Amino acid sequence: MKKKISPDTLMPLETYAKQRPAFREQVIAHKKNRALHLGDHITLLFEDELTIRYQVQEMLRVERIFEEEGILDELQAYNPLIPDGSNWKSTMMIEYPDEQQRRTELAQLIGVEDRVWVQVSGYEQVFAIADEDLERENADKTSSVHFLRFELTTAMKIALLAGACLSAGVDHSHYHFSCAEVSDPLRSALMADLSH
Secondary structure, three states: OOOOOOHHHOOOHHHHHHHHHHHHHHHHHHHHOOEEEEOOOEEEEEOOHHHHHHHHHHHHHHHOOOOHHHHHHHHHHHHHHOOOOOEEEEEEEEOOOOHHHHHHHHHHOOOHHHOEEEEEOOOOOEEOEEOOOOOOEOOOOEOOEEEEEEEOOHHHHHHHHOOOOEEEEEEEOOEEEEEOOOOHHHHHHHHHOOOO
16 A cells, blocks of 8 residues: 555645745656656646645645645545555546637547556556546536546556556547557656555
8 A cells, every 4th residue: 555645744834835946846857757648639647646745735835724624635635646556546638729629629528538548568458447536527528637547457567567568548439549658767657656
Protein backbone atom coordinates (compact mmCIF):
# COMPACT_ATOMS: atom_id res chain seq x y z
CA MET A 1 0.00 0.00 0.00
CA LYS A 2 1.44 3.36 -1.02
CA LYS A 3 1.65 6.08 1.56
CA LYS A 4 -1.17 8.60 1.61
CA ILE A 5 -0.80 12.26 2.54
CA SER A 6 -1.53 13.12 6.17
CA PRO A 7 -2.26 16.57 7.62
CA ASP A 8 1.01 16.67 9.60
CA THR A 9 3.05 16.34 6.38
CA LEU A 10 1.46 19.38 4.72
CA MET A 11 3.04 22.82 4.86
CA PRO A 12 1.11 25.49 6.76
CA LEU A 13 -0.18 28.26 4.45
CA GLU A 14 2.53 30.77 5.43
CA THR A 15 5.32 28.25 4.88
CA TYR A 16 3.80 27.16 1.58
CA ALA A 17 3.60 30.78 0.38
CA LYS A 18 7.39 31.05 0.82
CA GLN A 19 8.20 27.62 -0.61
CA ARG A 20 5.63 27.69 -3.43
CA PRO A 21 7.82 28.98 -6.33
CA ALA A 22 10.51 26.33 -5.79
CA PHE A 23 7.96 23.58 -5.07
CA ARG A 24 5.95 24.51 -8.18
CA GLU A 25 9.10 24.36 -10.33
CA GLN A 26 9.94 20.93 -8.89
CA VAL A 27 6.45 19.60 -9.62
CA ILE A 28 6.39 20.99 -13.19
CA ALA A 29 9.68 19.22 -13.93
CA HIS A 30 8.36 16.04 -12.29
CA LYS A 31 5.14 16.10 -14.34
CA LYS A 32 7.06 16.22 -17.66
CA ASN A 33 7.99 12.56 -17.18
CA ARG A 34 4.45 11.61 -16.17
CA ALA A 35 2.49 12.95 -19.17
CA LEU A 36 1.29 10.80 -22.06
CA HIS A 37 -0.16 12.43 -25.16
CA LEU A 38 -2.69 10.18 -26.88
CA GLY A 39 -2.98 11.96 -30.20
CA ASP A 40 -3.47 15.71 -30.51
CA HIS A 41 -6.33 16.17 -28.08
CA ILE A 42 -6.07 13.76 -25.13
CA THR A 43 -3.38 13.87 -22.47
CA LEU A 44 -3.00 11.60 -19.46
CA LEU A 45 -1.14 12.96 -16.47
CA PHE A 46 -0.21 10.02 -14.26
CA GLU A 47 -0.56 11.12 -10.66
CA ASP A 48 1.60 10.17 -7.70
CA GLU A 49 2.11 11.36 -4.15
CA LEU A 50 4.05 14.47 -5.23
CA THR A 51 1.57 15.63 -7.89
CA ILE A 52 -1.36 15.13 -5.51
CA ARG A 53 0.50 16.81 -2.63
CA TYR A 54 0.92 19.84 -4.89
CA GLN A 55 -2.80 19.82 -5.79
CA VAL A 56 -3.75 19.68 -2.10
CA GLN A 57 -1.37 22.49 -1.15
CA GLU A 58 -2.69 24.62 -4.01
CA MET A 59 -6.30 23.95 -3.03
CA LEU A 60 -5.61 24.87 0.60
CA ARG A 61 -3.88 28.06 -0.58
CA VAL A 62 -6.62 29.13 -3.00
CA GLU A 63 -9.45 28.33 -0.60
CA ARG A 64 -7.47 29.65 2.42
CA ILE A 65 -8.17 26.47 4.35
CA PHE A 66 -6.24 26.15 7.59
CA GLU A 67 -8.69 24.43 9.92
CA GLU A 68 -8.22 20.70 10.47
CA GLU A 69 -11.71 19.73 9.29
CA GLY A 70 -11.22 21.50 5.95
CA ILE A 71 -7.77 19.97 5.48
CA LEU A 72 -9.15 16.48 6.19
CA ASP A 73 -11.94 17.07 3.65
CA GLU A 74 -9.37 17.93 0.97
CA LEU A 75 -7.27 14.88 1.81
CA GLN A 76 -10.34 12.66 1.66
CA ALA A 77 -11.02 13.97 -1.85
CA TYR A 78 -7.44 13.82 -3.15
CA ASN A 79 -5.77 10.83 -1.42
CA PRO A 80 -7.73 8.31 -3.56
CA LEU A 81 -5.94 9.75 -6.62
CA ILE A 82 -2.56 8.40 -5.40
CA PRO A 83 -1.75 4.99 -6.92
CA ASP A 84 -2.08 2.04 -4.52
CA GLY A 85 0.84 -0.05 -5.76
CA SER A 86 -1.19 -2.29 -8.08
CA ASN A 87 -2.53 0.45 -10.33
CA TRP A 88 -1.88 3.70 -12.11
CA LYS A 89 -4.10 6.71 -11.65
CA SER A 90 -4.27 9.58 -14.07
CA THR A 91 -6.03 12.81 -14.83
CA MET A 92 -7.27 12.73 -18.41
CA MET A 93 -7.61 16.06 -20.21
CA ILE A 94 -9.44 16.50 -23.50
CA GLU A 95 -8.04 19.63 -25.10
CA TYR A 96 -9.41 21.63 -28.02
CA PRO A 97 -8.27 25.28 -28.05
CA ASP A 98 -11.32 26.54 -29.98
CA GLU A 99 -14.40 26.69 -27.73
CA GLN A 100 -16.91 25.87 -30.48
CA GLN A 101 -14.88 22.89 -31.67
CA ARG A 102 -14.44 21.72 -28.06
CA ARG A 103 -18.21 21.79 -27.52
CA THR A 104 -18.79 19.80 -30.73
CA GLU A 105 -16.07 17.25 -29.97
CA LEU A 106 -17.13 16.69 -26.34
CA ALA A 107 -20.62 15.88 -27.60
CA GLN A 108 -19.15 13.21 -29.89
CA LEU A 109 -16.73 11.83 -27.30
CA ILE A 110 -19.30 10.57 -24.77
CA GLY A 111 -17.84 7.45 -23.14
CA VAL A 112 -14.26 8.08 -24.30
CA GLU A 113 -13.02 7.91 -20.70
CA ASP A 114 -14.00 4.23 -20.60
CA ARG A 115 -12.14 3.46 -23.83
CA VAL A 116 -8.63 4.52 -22.76
CA TRP A 117 -6.28 1.56 -22.31
CA VAL A 118 -2.80 0.45 -21.35
CA GLN A 119 -1.27 -2.84 -22.41
CA VAL A 120 1.64 -4.86 -21.11
CA SER A 121 3.18 -6.87 -23.95
CA GLY A 122 1.76 -10.41 -23.93
CA TYR A 123 -1.37 -9.47 -21.96
CA GLU A 124 -4.79 -8.09 -22.77
CA GLN A 125 -5.50 -4.37 -22.79
CA VAL A 126 -6.49 -2.90 -19.44
CA PHE A 127 -9.27 -0.35 -19.93
CA ALA A 128 -9.60 2.55 -17.51
CA ILE A 129 -12.04 2.59 -14.65
CA ALA A 130 -13.24 6.18 -14.90
CA ASP A 131 -14.59 8.79 -12.52
CA GLU A 132 -15.12 6.67 -9.43
CA ASP A 133 -15.82 9.75 -7.33
CA LEU A 134 -18.62 11.23 -9.46
CA GLU A 135 -20.12 11.07 -12.94
CA ARG A 136 -18.49 13.56 -15.31
CA GLU A 137 -20.68 13.23 -18.38
CA ASN A 138 -24.32 13.61 -19.29
CA ALA A 139 -26.54 12.73 -22.24
CA ASP A 140 -25.24 15.73 -24.23
CA LYS A 141 -21.48 15.66 -23.69
CA THR A 142 -18.54 14.30 -21.76
CA SER A 143 -16.38 16.43 -19.46
CA SER A 144 -13.00 17.75 -20.60
CA VAL A 145 -11.42 16.29 -17.42
CA HIS A 146 -11.73 12.73 -16.10
CA PHE A 147 -9.98 10.69 -13.42
CA LEU A 148 -8.85 7.21 -14.51
CA ARG A 149 -7.56 4.11 -12.74
CA PHE A 150 -5.75 1.27 -14.53
CA GLU A 151 -5.69 -1.88 -12.39
CA LEU A 152 -2.84 -4.30 -13.18
CA THR A 153 -2.54 -7.98 -12.33
CA THR A 154 0.46 -9.37 -10.47
CA ALA A 155 1.55 -11.14 -13.66
CA MET A 156 1.51 -7.83 -15.57
CA LYS A 157 3.61 -6.17 -12.88
CA ILE A 158 6.14 -9.03 -12.98
CA ALA A 159 6.32 -8.80 -16.78
CA LEU A 160 6.93 -5.04 -16.60
CA LEU A 161 9.69 -5.53 -14.03
CA ALA A 162 11.24 -8.06 -16.39
CA GLY A 163 11.27 -5.45 -19.17
CA ALA A 164 8.01 -6.07 -21.06
CA CYS A 165 6.89 -3.28 -23.37
CA LEU A 166 4.08 -0.98 -22.31
CA SER A 167 1.75 0.64 -24.84
CA ALA A 168 -1.37 2.79 -24.50
CA GLY A 169 -4.19 4.20 -26.55
CA VAL A 170 -7.82 5.16 -27.03
CA ASP A 171 -10.37 2.95 -28.77
CA HIS A 172 -13.49 5.10 -29.23
CA SER A 173 -15.71 5.34 -32.30
CA HIS A 174 -14.83 9.04 -32.65
CA TYR A 175 -11.21 8.96 -31.44
CA HIS A 176 -8.63 6.27 -32.20
CA PHE A 177 -5.02 6.44 -31.16
CA SER A 178 -2.36 4.02 -30.02
CA CYS A 179 1.31 4.37 -29.23
CA ALA A 180 3.48 1.32 -29.79
CA GLU A 181 5.46 1.95 -26.63
CA VAL A 182 5.47 4.61 -23.93
CA SER A 183 8.69 6.61 -23.53
CA ASP A 184 11.44 5.40 -21.19
CA PRO A 185 11.06 8.36 -18.76
CA LEU A 186 7.31 7.74 -18.42
CA ARG A 187 7.82 3.98 -18.11
CA SER A 188 10.35 4.55 -15.30
CA ALA A 189 7.93 6.88 -13.50
CA LEU A 190 5.11 4.33 -13.82
CA MET A 191 7.32 1.52 -12.57
CA ALA A 192 8.02 3.56 -9.42
CA ASP A 193 4.25 3.65 -8.78
CA LEU A 194 4.05 -0.14 -8.54
CA SER A 195 4.83 -2.02 -5.31
CA HIS A 196 7.58 -4.52 -5.87
